[in-house]
Amino acid sequence: MADTQTKSPDRPTPHSYARAGETLVLPPVDVRRKRPPLLSFLLRMETLRKASRVVSLLALDFACLLTALVTALMVKAVVREGVWAWDASLHEARETVAFAYLVTVLLFARSGLYAERAQRPGIARIVSSLFQVMVVSLIYALVSGGEDYNSYYIFYGTFVFAVAILGSARWLYELGTGALLRAAGYRRRAVLVGSGRHIEDVAHALRDEVHVPVEMVGFISLTPRPDNGLRSLGRIEDVAEVLDAYRVQEVIIADPDFPEERAVELVDTCHQRGVTVRVAPSTMEILVQRAELVPGTSVPLFELRPPVFDGFDYFLKRSFDVVVSILLLLFLSPILVMSALLVRLSSRGPVIYRSNRPGIGGTAFACLKFRTMYSDADQRQSDLESLNEASGPLFKIKRDPRMTPVGRFLRRYSIDELPQLVNVLRGEMSLVGPRPLPQRDFDQLEDWHKKRYLVTPGMTGLWQISGRSELDFDDLVRLDFLYLERWSVGLDLAILLKTIPAVVFRRGAY
Structure with missing residues (x-):
């Protein structure tokens, strides 16, 4: 059987899998589709792909952080002395980059910035993490007492340049690696589960997914089949066979009213097969993100405070x-x-x-x-x-x-x-x-x-x-x-x- 991450079967016709006694007919694979053999080989080696992702991101972050430090130091030299001082700036940056890089890696890892593409946060988390790096480095410098206050510009300057340089580099990294993955035929094969218009709404939102292209295999509906332009894959009772037949990597629950008992069964079925389960949030679930527990009540109550800026x-x-x-x-x-x-x-x-x-x-x-x-x-x-x-x-x-x-x-x-x-x-x-x-x-x-x-x-x-x-x-x-x-x-x-x-x-x- 072809690797699920390197070969995408040709889209089967509706209801292309069927019961013949207990036999499940798998969708056909288009053997004419070509892709670079080297890229396909790398994608088959899942461990190598994960290791190369982490190593490349670590190297990218180091180069960007060092560049930000050198740039900040050169700007400081130009403002104070009117010269670029390239050699002196590089020498001073080398002395401080190790500590800054260690803190950066730890905080980036804590924020999930070395996770898989679909799970990596964007520029907002990068800015937040870099700000924390600046604060930690500044506190360390104050406690150690090794620098005078006139040099503390370097923390703010490095933060500004790091946001611009590292943020841009990460964005280009996502574009470049995304292009390589698409060339190699990598797709997240997903199935939507839910009812009514929620399925169509989520499918539309994922159509232009930037992290990893999503191949929406079809949907499994709890209600009579909605007319949403997607392929119907059967009933909720058939979910195990659908996952096996279509080699699904991800199941997305797109229904705020999905029955709890069904959800437990669905999650268990997916996890047994190594399939990721995700939930598209409803308006209420978005609101609950801000909820605060009200103490002293006989029943646990959560207060939804108005989201005003004050x-x-x-x-x-x-x-x-x-x-x-x-x-x-x-x-x-x-x-x-x-x-x-x-x-x-x-x-x-x-x-x-x-x-x-x-x-x-x-x-x-x-x-x-x-x-x-x-x-x-x-x-x-x-x-x-x-x-x-x-x-x-x-x-x-x-x-x-x-x-x-x-x-x-x-x-x-x-x-x-x-x-x-x-x-x-x-x-x-x-x-x-x-x-x-x-x-x-x-x-x-x-x-x-x-x-x-x-x-x-x-x-x-x-x-x-x-x-x-x-x-x-x-x-x-x-x-x-x-x-x-x-x-x-x-x-x-x-x-x-x-x-x-x-x-x-x-x-x-x-």
Whole structure:
């Protein structure tokens, strides 16, 4: 039988396995499919693949950390003495890199940054771990007393350069190794278990998985087969045979109401065969992440506190917004000026469109955008309601006739949103947060949707890096919930960085 991680059988037709007495007919394998023999050989050697992953990541982290240290030291020399001092910086970096690298490896390992691709966290965890490395190193230096306070810049400087260098290197590593794995034919073969539309929602979300390509073999439904475009693999009672027949590596429970007794049986069946089980969270499970035990009650109770930013969290987030938005306004000023000229010359009307949108607590504010439509766009919207292509309260049309040619380009690359940096400076918006909706969309929200207005709206968020206009509205709201419950400066930075490729490659934008 072919190795489950090197050869992917040709997709079988629906119900291609069947009972013939007690005989199970396996799906056919397409022997014509070719892949590099060396890569296939390496993938068969699972231990070698795991070892090479850890060793390569350790080497990458060491090189990046050393580069960050040398860069910080050279910048320090330039500022103080006006020279690059390459040799002196390299010599000093060699003396300190061993301790910094040891702490980095331990904290990275604790954060799962050397785990398998599908389990490795992203830039938010990298930033958090590097910050902890800086704190530990700084405390060690203070306790040991081997340095004077004038040299403590090196800790902050190294942290900044390490985030940029190591974060970029890790991102390139994921892209490069992902390309090698795809060339070798590596796939995570997954089966969805659940009912109704939840199956389709999870399948759609995993379709563009960046860590390891997912081959969605099909689904096993608890209810009569839903029409979701996936292959039905039978009943829940057939799960053991399905796992064996399709050589499944992963089972995903995509149903918040999955029966507990069925779940226990399913997990046991999967673990007996070495199959990973994962659960797609419901809205309630996302909320429980923030729950706190209330002591002194006869029945264990958990309190769900409102996810508002106050105290030190608010100060940290607001400071981050102000500093980064000022830097972005300065850096992007040529694009802002050019866009304003194009809007002014291409059609009649104001350069800046002020869209009145509910903000925090539902209080309206003027959301600034470069005008992308003709001046009578608001009056014509009621005539276009029947052409709406978005779900829920959103209003979206891919080829909106009200849009100007220049506006179509600006919106395609989200350049029209850049004036909202001024909203950020005013405190009306944040760089990252739930997107503010027009009043027309806000009026159609359900009550549970409005939890997203407990915090300041943002220029970008999990919507923009997770499919944007291609996602169902309820899925978008759940992403907002996830952001509110998991917020950190590292998460904000990760979302900002991931917004760049989402905009450049125009994923789901119209």
